[in-house]
Amino acid sequence: MDNPPHETLDCNSTNVSLQLSLATESDLHRFTVCQFDAFYNGPDHDFLEIIFPGPPTDENIVKVYKRQLALREQHGLSTVLKVEDTKTGAIVAGAQWSISSGVDDNARHLKHQLANVDWCGEEGSDRQKYAQWVMDEFLGRRIERMQGPHASLDLCFCHPSYQRRGAGTQLVRWGCRRADELGIPAFVEATATGTRLYEQNGFIVTEAVRLHDSKRWGKDRTPVVYNFMWRPPKPQIARPDI
Numbered sequence: 001m002d003n004p005p006h007e008t009l010d011c012n013s014t015n016v017s018l019q020l021s022l023a024t025e026s027d028l029h030r031f032t033v034c035q036f037d038a039f040y041n042g043p044d045h046d047f048l049e050i051i052f053p054g055p056p057t058d059e060n061i062v063k064v065y066k067r068q069l070a071l072r073e074q075h076g077l078s079t080v081l082k083v084e085d086t087k088t089g090a091i092v093a094g095a096q097w098s099i100s101s102g103v104d105d106n107a108r109h110l111k112h113q114l115a116n117v118d119w120c121g122e123e124g125s126d127r128q129k130y131a132q133w134v135m136d137e138f139l140g141r142r143i144e145r146m147q148g149p150h151a152s153l154d155l156c157f158c159h160p161s162y163q164r165r166g167a168g169t170q171l172v173r174w175g176c177r178r179a180d181e182l183g184i185p186a187f188v189e190a191t192a193t194g195t196r197l198y199e200q201n202g203f204i205v206t207e208a209v210r211l212h213d214s215k216r217w218g219k220d221r222t223p224v225v226y227n228f229m230w231r232p233p234k235p236q237i238a239r240p241d242i
Contacts, residue, residue: 018162020170023082023094025069030091031082032065038093038157044191046222050131053120067119072096078154081174083167093158095171099151101182130217134224137211138189141228145206146187151179153188168194172201179233186231195227203229 023031036056039048052064072078077100083093117135121127146152153175158168179186190198195205205227212223 017086018083018092018165018167018170019086020081020083020167020174023080023091027082027091028069028080029061029065031080031094032061032068034091034094034159035064035155035157036061037159042160043193044226047134047191047224047226050117050120050134050224063119081171083158083162083170085162092162093167093171094155095153095157095175096155097151097175097178098154099175099178099182099184100146101149101184130221133213133216134211138224141207141209142187145228145230149182149184151175151182151184151186153186156188156194168197169201172197176201176231179231180236183233183236185233188229188231190227190229192225192227195229198229198231201231202234203231206230 033056035052036054039045039052040054040056042048054060072080078096078098081095081097082091084090085092117128117132120131142152153172156168156171176186186203188194188198188203189209190203190205199205207228208225209228210223210225212221214221
């Protein structure tokens, strides 16, 4: 897959220029710091706390960074994108797209969706058992529904100070263009906060997911809620020969 071109957004009203480019391994620590800034204490904290356990201490940030780096190296199908403020050099948004364009790629992709949740809570604790149940339900839907060649937006975030300035749109459109070029559908699991952005880019909610089992985990446990979304590929318009 080709590297994404540098795309610059001029945010004149805020005197900020935002540039989209491929993230390298040397960016991934700063990438993870921004990820915590975007997700921690947000409206979807309960679910994201399972995937990226906090609080956002240096120790926890390093743990998440190393786990994500190892998964990306094993996966081999992901493209990690960053958006930087060109005036400060700070990473202010990021995303991870996975493109599965063949049978072998798809099998490898789904294999690495299976997770042993050894990063959340003490071994054998109720917290870890609950996290494992949530991830089994979450990834089970992926394995069931993401059949055949497809693109998946596995991660997308934006620092709170830079939201509604176009960075998220650029991250989403990059993967949508790739999916359209390949003629394959795209998938994303969207929080309530992100659903509108994805709808604006052609995604459709196919299931409003609510993971909750009060008999097993107690009535006080906050349900995990998200939208499973699908986007059909848009046909490519052939350019006339000149």
